[in-house]
Amino acid sequence: MNPEDLLKLVTHTMPFGKHKGVVLADLPGNYLNWFAREGFPKGEIGRLLALMQEIDHNGLSGLLKPLRPGR
Template sequence: MQPEDLELLVTREMPFGKHKGRIIADLPGNYLNWFAREGFPQGEIGRLLALMQEIDHNGLKDILAPLRQRSGH
């Protein structure tokens, strides 16, 4: 994980799929868990989805609140 990855979670939009256009930090847990079971995509988006799944799974979404306020999301 890169330090800037947390900020990307609250600014980067999902580029494909049924939740296309939704901010990664706002993706539902069951969608993130599906990727965890089936495999994350390659590259940055896969890394961000895996990180968000880990945060969601461990009940740590509150750590993103200050970044959301700063980014306006």
């Protein structure tokens, strides 16, 4: 993981699907867990979704709060 990946989680939006346009850090845990079960997409988006799922699963989402734009 790159430190820049954490910033991407709070600035990049989901590019497709049910939650298109939602910031990756704001995706619901059940959606992230679905990807964990079914398989993450290839490429950067899959890597970021896997990272977000791990953060969410371990209850560490609050660590992203200081990185959010406007803080």
